[in-house]
Each structure stands twice: as structure tokens, then as C-alpha cells.
Amino acid sequence: MTAQPTERITDHVAAEDITLQGVLEALTDPVRRGIVRQLADSERDMACGTFDFTVSRSTSTHHFKVLRRAGIIRQHYEGTVKLNSLRRADLDRAFPGLLDAIIEAARREVNR
Template identity: 65%
Template structure:
């Protein structure tokens, strides 16, 4: 049986360190929002290598770090797999409804019917 450990991931912030600016900065990037959407929709934690993101491994590592340091996710190891969990309760306590509202929004803007793209 493998034991979960956070010993190798040491830069999680405490819930009282989570800020609106940090959350918004972390969630402005579409790749990071995709990671959060996948965690939000999942009933289980997800290993880094199992996300559906189209970036290099090093770029993915950067995105996970930004989310972790903003307090959006918590990471821990199970054996050699780095697992990710959405900090739902912590996020809800500091920003009630924020994650649910962002997850409910469409990822791409919908243009009104008949909109002329070149004229204001």
C-alpha cells in the first residue's frame, strides 16, 4: 500500500493567505482554468500526467505551481505520482461561490447573432 505524503511539496499556502488577486491571477490563464475544470468535475484526485492539457511537461509544471501557490489546488505524492486536489472548502470559505461561478461560465465568448466584428 502506498502512503500519501506532502513532504516533497512544501509551498502550499494557508487558507488565510489566499487572496482575491492571487485567485484571479491564477485563473486568468485558460490552461489553468482547464486544470481546475477537470478537478471540479472529477470525483477523485487526478495525477499530473492524467490531465487533458496541450502543453509541454515543463509548462504544465509551471501551471500547477501557480495554482498551488495561489491556494487553488493541493498537491501530494502517492508513490511517484503527484496527485492534485481542488481546495473546494478553503476556496469556498474565502471566496464563496467564486469557483462555481467561474466553472459555470462558458470558456469562449458567444457572439450575438448578426454582430459585425469590424464596426463599433
């Protein structure tokens, strides 16, 4: 009935409102760092359910929310599936080199 599709995600933060504190808080959690790393190593957007982690569904929802509200990922629905992507450009502009350094370190972390 609606001409425009319902937007079910409403709390993406504006690029200029991304804070260092928020980004560091988000990436200090190992589960969230794992999400970001997997996203960085993927060629396409990933559904929430396709990530590899060790926590319950409800906990993973929480982590995605923290990442989204920190401005690290963008999310949108495609049917019942929620797709995630990294906000690389926004993060690089806000904090040059930070995301790459953490992702690279996280990659090594996983192969140690």
C-alpha cells in the same frame, strides 16, 4: 530510514493567505482554468499526467505550481505520481461563490 515520510511539497499556502488577486491571476490563464475544470469534474484526485492539455511537461509543472501557490489546489505524492485536488472549502470560505461561478462558466466555455 526516516520514521516520517519525506514531504516533498512544501509551499502550500495557508487558507487565510489566499488572496483574490492570486486566485484571479491563476484562473485567468486558460490552461490553468482547464486544469481546475477537469479537477472539478472528476470524482477523485487526478495525477498531473492525466490532465488533458496542450502544453509541454515543463509548462504544465509551472501551471500546477501557480495553482498551488494561489491556494487553489492541494498536491501530494503517491509514489512517483503527484495527485491534485481542489481546495473547495478553503476557497468557498475565502470568496463565496467565486470558484463555482468560474467553474460553471468554464464548463460552458468548453462546449461553445
